[in-house]
Amino acid sequence: MAPLQGSRCASRWYGRDLVNWQEARAFVIAFCLFKPRASLATGLLVAIAGLVEALGLVLIIPLLQIAGGTGARGHWSTLLARLHIDSRPEQITLVLSAFAALMLVRAALISIRQSAVIRLELEFLSSLQIRLIERLGAAPWSAIVGLRHARVNRILGSDIQRLGQAAIGLVQSIVAAITLTVQLTFSMLLSPLLTLLAVLFVATGALLSAPLFRAARQVGDSVTDANLMMVNEVGQFLGALKLAMSQNLAPRFVADFSGAMTDSVQAELTFVARENRSRLRMTVAGIVMAGGIAGIGLGVVAVPVPTLVALLLILSRMAGPAQALQTQALEVVRALPAYAQIRELEAELASDRGLATDAILPALEVLSFDRVGYRHPRGADGAGSGVDALDLELRRGEFLGVAGRSGAGKTSFADLLVGLYHPQAGRILLNGTPVTLANHSAWRDRLAYVAQDPFMRHASIRENLLWSNPGASDAAIARALWIADADDLLARLPEGLATWLGERGSLISGGERQRLALARAVLRDPQLLILDEATNAIDIDGEQIILHRLREACPDTTILMIAHRLESLRRCDRILLFDAGRVVAQGSFETMRSRLVAVERDDATAAAPHAGQTQGAS
Structure with a gap:
């Protein structure tokens, strides 16, 4: 995929581009600024949920102290004394109740957060699709005429879907980063030295996983190209369906489509295998790290056992967000080619004809x-x-x-x-x-324009006619059908105006499509009517009747x-x-x-x- 004009990569690994940071930055900014208040509220929910979870884990310290028979120490002892809770069973009950309450609050916050995230994602994707369609509608014809339909269909379909996954990945990455920050803060309060050792280990693992990000970008490029190939083949096959079926050309389309699918699946499977191997290595390394920190904490730093247990619990809980951060960041990187395609198309469709004006024009x-x-x-x-x-x-x-x-x-x-x-x-x-x-x-x-091969929507005759003038009355419709000599056609159809026309009007003949297109144009009541080979599928006698009625009416x-x-x-x-x-x-x-x-x-x-x-x- 060609990069955006003027873009450059800020980082390179092994002499090859790792991530196009301009694309990544543009995507992150676009998503976060789409609805800044909602994004900020979601971030606050994440932070509060992480804080609540960390507080719950810290409660392990007084729980272990009380269960071990030594009694709560330090601030915990002072707190329990102020609450006049002296007996061991009461103290254990209080700590466990506080832990359960915190976990319930955390679960409620996560539920609210998930709903907010899904709403933000769906509205963001919807805004991208609407903006792209608006650009298509406002673009100059010179930009539209050479546009590949398969490319637009792919962007509005698979590319938008991939961006949806990336949007979720971005939110989950932010969730993971905030959660890690909160957990890291509490871990530093328990043991700064052991926490720094854990951070150093994680940073080393992140550096070693850098090639995986490059592979993710390559897979994103491959999937983007494969999706275009597949959409293009399907579009051509459906467009030439009669020719393909009548001359036994369908196997060629099937072979091309199958080849693109196979390549796309293979690229995905190869990347997933690499990701799984990386995840397994990180899991093994995490176990080794936990053992090392436990040994250093007991034998070198002499951290109290309850504190060390709480620290290890917090560090173990950090493994999930850390892994999620990497996984979701990879998802974002894989989707960057799709976002680049959307930006490129929007740039191509940027109108060069100025703003359309609604200035009053005199009658022609x-x-x-x-x-x-x-x-x-x-x-x-x-x-x-x-x-x-x-x-x-x-x-x-x-x-x-x-x-x-x-x-x-x-x-x-x-x-x-x-x-x-x-x-x-x-x-x-x-x-x-x-x-x-x-x-x-x-x-x-x-004006009204009728082409040689008129477009018909996959809808009823009535819906196709009203496309040009949604407020037209039944009397106006009947008049337009009569002018186009299509009233006999309606009389022959059992369902009349409710008759379904099929894809691009495939369920009726070419001449009938032209008659309905003429009726649709007349229904617009235009000052200028352009007929571009608009009656060439109608016999001479029928054409003369239509032209006579047009002039008279x-x-x-x-x-x-x-x-x-x-x-x-x-x-x-x-x-x-x-x-x-x-x-x-x-x-x-x-x-x-x-x-x-x-x-x-x-x-x-x-x-x-x-x-x-x-x-x-x-």
Whole structure:
């Protein structure tokens, strides 16, 4: 995985990057500052729970003193005397009751803490997903058009899930660190020298486990890449399902997916094995350390037995948080590549078109292109396709046709009209006033766009229609269906508007999808309707009925129709003929007929070697 631009590693082990501390710091800060009050409250709960547990362990000292027959000493003796508790059974009962009460308080605090941690984690992940979707919705089309869908799906799916584990790991690491600090403080009060010996031992073990962190980062990179591979393969398989099944290509997809899964699982298992070996070594070393400290405490420092027992209990209790600190820190390191991917995607989607404005726009009377030019960055010639020096007008209620060979610039013109791209040259004027369409949410609210392969949600017909206008009445829906000549389709379906369309509308034909997409566009009541090969799956007679109804029912709507089929343009008031990004001719259907016939013939000739394949819009 490529690192974030400008990032650098602060630590290196064996000549290789251990952890990208900039990524780690960014993740920790983002999580802690997401809801600082909640984070602080959680930290306080952890500290109090650790303090209560340490106090409970310290009660072992007077308990052992009393049980050994020597009686409580020092501060404990003074405390019991003030409470007028003199008998041994009463003293033992009091200490045990205090210990039990402290453990109950600790259990209650841990329960409250766990609920707070889960809430913090879920809300943090939800905020990341919402922020990413908002960035997608606000990003310029130039950033969206080249985006891999598999990458976005992986980030919103597996990467976010891994970040959830990392968020828990981060909280647990903080919990462990606070618990260790509290326990270490009490241990230092009992025996500073023995505590320092234990700290030195733990620090040495931490240094020796450093390669495990590098391995965790490598596993994180490997899993991130494998997840992208798997999501990509599944997406391609589902997208080409009919082709794959009809030509027996499914085994190839299965083989690629299986290979990615096997590599990912093997990387995880290898890391887990290393982690388990490290944990076993640390356990053995901990036992040796406990024996050494006991020997030094009894034979060298001469620590009293009750104090030494309490110290060993505290040190043994520290083993759990210490191990948790390492384990959860490794979990965070493994998830850093996923967090880096989210940051990279957010940076790519950062809008360069400025804030969308809701400034009031006048109703469309004349929309003018004044020497407008735009060239896409891609293309074998280095220049890319697009349009050059466009000078034209669209008037309210006009039915404008757009024709030209594939690649002539028709769709680029429509994209500029919609506001997907900024003109690189020239101006767009609305009623004579220059306007940046890409920045106007009000402009996008006024138009409707119907593509050659319309998108349908995995939902009912009603839900798909209302997507464009959630408040539309049943009467408006019926009118839109009639205009799109889709009312007969509804009559044939037993469930009517409640009929489920399937994934991307797979349960109905291409022509039926186009009719429903047209109805959805009409339901928007647009001032500008753009039809980009939007009726090419509908027969000529059906198309003519739809276009006639459109003109009759929506006389004030400006309609822009991009089409390769000659008959589709017959009803247009004016036809623009594009070639090499320019308008080379325009006029009525009759005056343009011969040139349109030539374009249709050339397109048919060009498509002949690729019969059976779907030809995309230019």
